[in-house]
Amino acid sequence: MPALIPRVLLTLAACKLVAAAPSLTDILSNHANLTQLNNLLMNQSSDFLKSLQGQTDITFLAPNDHAFLGIPDTDVLAPAFQNKDYAGDITNILKYHVLPGQHPSSSLSRNGSFQFLPTLLTDGNWSDVTGGQRIGAVLQGDDPPLMVFTSGLSTRSAVTEQDVDFEGGIIQIIDNFAIPPMPFVYTVDQYNLAFEAQGMLSFLGAVYSIPPINATTASLPRYLNETRDLTLFVPSNLALEYVSGTLETLSPAALNDILSYHILGPNTGGPIYSSDFINQTQLPTLQGSNITLTFTSNSYFVNSARVIAADILIKNGVMHVLDNVLSPNHTGIRGLNATTYTQAPVLPTTFPAGQALNSSAAPYTTFVPDFYVSVSSISDVVVQTETTAGGGGGQSTAFATASSTGKHKKSAAGSLCHGAEGSGWLGANMGVAVVVTVAGGVFLL
Ligand SMILES: *[C@@H]1O[C@H](CO)[C@@H](O)[C@H](O)[C@H]1NC(C)=O
Ligand SMILES: *[C@@H]1O[C@H](CO)[C@@H](O)[C@H](O)[C@H]1NC(C)=O
Ligand SMILES: *[C@@H]1O[C@H](CO)[C@@H](O)[C@H](O)[C@H]1NC(C)=O
Ligand SMILES: *[C@@H]1O[C@H](CO)[C@@H](O)[C@H](O)[C@H]1NC(C)=O
Ligand SMILES: *[C@@H]1O[C@H](CO)[C@@H](O)[C@H](O)[C@H]1NC(C)=O
Ligand SMILES: *[C@@H]1O[C@H](CO)[C@@H](O)[C@H](O)[C@H]1NC(C)=O
Ligand SMILES: *[C@@H]1O[C@H](CO)[C@@H](O)[C@H](O)[C@H]1NC(C)=O
Ligand SMILES: *[C@@H]1O[C@H](CO)[C@@H](O)[C@H](O)[C@H]1NC(C)=O
Ligand SMILES: *[C@@H]1O[C@H](CO)[C@@H](O)[C@H](O)[C@H]1NC(C)=O
Ligand SMILES: *[C@@H]1O[C@H](CO)[C@@H](O)[C@H](O)[C@H]1NC(C)=O
Ligand SMILES: *[C@@H]1O[C@H](CO)[C@@H](O)[C@H](O)[C@H]1NC(C)=O
Numbered sequence: 298m299p300a301l302i303p304r305v306l307l308t309l310a311a312c313k314l315v316a317a318a319p320s321l322t323d324i325l326s327n328h329a330n331l332t333q334l335n336n337l338l339m340n341q342s343s344d345f346l347k348s349l350q351g352q353t354d355i356t357f358l359a360p361n362d363h364a365f366l367g368i369p370d371t372d373v374l375a376p377a378f379q380n381k382d383y384a385g386d387i388t389n390i391l392k393y394h395v396l397p398g399q400h401p402s403s404s405l406s407r408n409g410s411f412q413f414l415p416t417l418l419t420d421g422n423w424s425d426v427t428g429g430q431r432i433g434a435v436l437q438g439d440d441p442p443l444m445v446f447t448s449g450l451s452t453r454s455a456v457t458e459q460d461v462d463f464e465g466g467i468i469q470i471i472d473n474f475a476i477p478p479m480p481f482v483y484t485v486d487q488y489n490l491a492f493e494a495q496g497m498l499s500f501l502g503a504v505y506s507i508p509p510i511n512a513t514t515a516s517l518p519r520y521l522n523e524t525r526d527l528t529l530f531v532p533s534n535l536a537l538e539y540v541s542g543t544l545e546t547l548s549p550a551a552l553n554d555i556l557s558y559h560i561l562g563p564n565t566g567g568p569i570y571s572s573d574f575i576n577q578t579q580l581p582t583l584q585g586s587n588i589t590l591t592f593t594s595n596s597y598f599v600n601s602a603r604v605i606a607a608d609i610l611i612k613n614g615v616m617h618v619l620d621n622v623l624s625p626n627h628t629g630i631r632g633l634n635a636t637t638y639t640q641a642p643v644l645p646t647t648f649p650a651g652q653a654l655n656s657s658a659a660p661y662t663t664f665v666p667d668f669y670v671s672v673s674s675i676s677d678v679v680v681q682t683e684t685t686a687g688g689g690g691g692q693s694t695a696f697a698t699a700s701s702t703g704k705h706k707k708s709a710a711g712s713l714c715h716g717a718e719g720s721g722w723l724g725a726n727m728g729v730a731v732v733v734t735v736a737g738g739v740f741l742l
Contacts, residue, residue, distance in 0.1 A: 318464045321349055321357070330457070330470065333365035341383040345391050355466040358394040358432075358446060361457060363472045372487070373449070373476050393418040393430060393448070393477045399467045401460045402436065402444045411435045411447070411608060413570040413615075423477050425525045425613035427567055432475055433608055446471060449478035449610050450487050478610035481521045481529075482666060485616075488609060489534075493656055495606045495618045499537040502661030504556055507549050517556060518666075520583065527614030528561040528569040528580075530588070530599050532622045534659035540622050541660040542647025558584040558625040568614035571597070571607035586625040599623060601630050601640040 325335040338346040349357065368374045377386035395417040405412060415429035424430035433447035444456035446469075458470040478484070482501065489496040504517045521527065537544065544552060560583040561569065569580065574597050579587040588599050597604045602621035609616040620639065627643035648654070 318462050320464050321346070321468075324461060324463055324468060325359075328470075330361040330363075331359060333362050334359055337387075341381070342387060342391060344384070345388050349395065349465060352395075352465045354398060356396040356398065356400040357463075357466070357468045358396070358454065358475060359468050359470050360394070360454075360474050361470050361472055363457075364454075364474050367473060371474070371476065373479060374474055389418060389420050389423045390474070390477060392416065392420070393423075393432065393475055396432070397429075400434065400469075401467055402442070402456070403460075405434055405436045405444065407436055407439070407442060409435065409437065411570070411572055413572055413608070418477055423612065425523075425527075427526050430478060430612075431568070431570070431610065431615075433570075433610070444469065446475055447608070447610075448475035450476055450484060451609060452476045478612050480612045481527075481616075482518075484609065484611050485531075486665075494533070494535075496534040496656050496659070497531045497616070497618065498662050498665050499534040499659035500531045500556070500559070500661075501666075502664035503537065503544070503552065505666055506661050506664040507553050507556070517553065517560075521560070523613075524563060525613055526563075526565065526567045527611070528565060529611075529614070529616040530559045530561075530602075530604075530619050530623070531616050532559065532602065532619045533605065534656040535654045536602070536619060536621050536642070537661070538654055538656065538659040539646050539648055540642050540644040543644045544622070544660060554584050554625055555622065558582050558586060558588070558623050559619075560584075570615055571604070571617070582625070584625050586628055588623065589628070589630060591630055598630065598640070600628060601643065603640065 322339075325331050325338060328335075349355070368378055374390065377390060380386065393416050396414050397417065398414075400414060411433045412435070413431040414434055416432055418424050418430040435445050435447070436442035437445050444459050446454040446456070448454065452473065452475060454471040454473040454475050456469045457472050461468040461470065479487070485497045485501045489498045504521065507517060521529070544555070547555065562581045562583045565580065574590050574592070576590065576592040578590050580590065581587055591598045594603075597607070599617075599619060600623055602619040602623055604617050605620045606618035609618070621642050622644055624643050
């Protein structure tokens with residue numbers, strides 16, 4: 298300790314006594330809950346760490362040790378870590394955790410509305426969303442409100458420690474990795490299993506049941522897979538089951554019209570997240586006719602179908618689940634009723650009276666493709682994981698390397714001055730006692 302003091306004083310002199318926000322490495326190497334992230338960034342992903350160190354105005358969602366424990370249980374992350382693809386997949390997963398600009402908890406509204414914030418994930422194998430793949434952010438509850446991020450497959454990452462200042466911006470420490478939004482087919486398949494009441498396999502099967510109209514027109518599957526900034530309103534399995542008798546009498550061209558009336562056309566100015574919904578707006582569909590958004594009964598409706606699940610993020614945009622099938626022949630807002638959530642289907646129902654709806658009996662599911670969309674190496678691996686599903690033990694073993702713990706010391710010299718290059722944050726903290734962490738100890742300046 299006596300040897301350290303003169304060095305600290307020297308360093309402070311060189312800094313002209315300007316208080317410093319800690320560097321990213323200061324925080325990583327000293328935080329008891331960030332040991333795994335510190336290992337990863339110091340060792341395998343040091344290039345990514347360097348790229349962060351050059352940033353001056355970012356929000357970094359830092360997965361804590363609990364988040365690393367959860368990796369073996371995730372389809373998307375586990376293969377990336379098993380493959381040790383640090384330069385590729387893992388870098389892209391980490392980029393999804395970096396947001397341009399500073400997003401403290403105070404920047405989110407307390408009314409429970411989501412924001413969809415751009416991230417640094419722009420690699421074409423991972424994102425077809427203009428401006429960087431989005432992540433949802435919201436405050437939940439009060440006193441104090443919990444900051445929550447939502448990502449692909451409706452994954453929830455709660456912030457365990459909010460608004461940690463560092464020289465490059467703000468760190469939000471999260472208890473779960475965010476999952477980059479995955480392709481449409483894969484997401485529908487996964488979502489169907491996890492949230493059966495809002496299952497969408499029936500719509501997926503219907504899309505795959507229609508042959509391409511002609512050689513020059515992209516088939517719906519291709520459109521959904523390849524269109525950038527896509528917005529999809531997907532009727533639930535139950536919604537399709539309810540009118541299945543009518544749908545099955547339609548020609549392929551009429552069914553194509555119905556389905557493409559649930560898909561917004563290109564040039565809508567980016568995916569339309571729930572935060573972009575505006576009462577009484579019309580949006581153009583791929584089919585050609587408009588749909589109308591209406592806010593009533595505390596819900597958004599598309600024509601007269603209620604949005605029962607919003608903002609399921611996919612690689613190339615966003616999906617919202619509806620409780621009724623839409624038709625371009627019924628564009629009106631039919632029977633909206635402020636006292637009930639459920640509106641009458643616009644297509645004739647042929648469902649026998651008294652028979653209970655059963656999502657498992659929804660139509661078209663035999664057309665669901667038995668392959669997963671493969672747009673990046675990680676999706677290829679997911680296929681392998683799926684086909685060998687059944688034993689999670691192997692994954693845990695394979696992952697042991699990445700989850701081994703380690704304790705690290707940072708060098709005190711040098712890092713103390715980094716914050717002097719920062720701007721606004723320093724001014725705001727002038728005159729206040731500033732805590733600087735040095736080689737495991739704490740100095741009050
Ligand atoms: C990096 O790897 C080395 C060797 O495997 C290990 O001793 C160390 O704890 C790891 N973590 C850091 C932050 O250096
Ligand atoms: C919630 O607050 C945000 C930001 O103040 C605002 O844009 C949004 O319209 C509000 N939403 C509701 C439902 O009041
Ligand atoms: C560490 O992480 C755990 C699990 O996410 C959380 O419960 C705990 O509050 C965290 N501790 C600190 C000091 O942030
Ligand atoms: C293909 O179908 C589209 C949409 O119905 C139509 O506009 C186009 O003229 C058709 N092309 C050919 C070559 O038939
Ligand atoms: C809409 O109505 C027209 C005229 O009755 C009919 O030809 C067409 O098939 C209908 N389209 C759908 C999707 O029901
Ligand atoms: C569709 O909506 C746009 C506004 O988004 C409007 O200009 C257009 O007239 C609408 N088309 C029809 C047929 O109502
Ligand atoms: C939305 O528009 C409908 C139809 O004009 C209206 O009845 C309703 O009050 C509006 N909702 C809000 C929240 O303004
Ligand atoms: C709205 O729903 C309530 C409850 O189901 C029903 O009593 C009422 O008649 C409905 N009103 C309209 C206009 O459909
Ligand atoms: C729904 O259908 C599935 C498959 O046909 C059947 O196994 C299940 O018991 C049914 N559920 C209900 C609630 O009827
Ligand atoms: C989606 O597009 C990618 C890239 O073009 C292609 O590799 C993949 O096979 C397509 N998948 C489907 C289901 O069309
Ligand atoms: C996207 O994936 C393909 C196939 O795995 C690979 O060859 C290509 O380099 C990747 N592109 C980028 C930008 O990483």
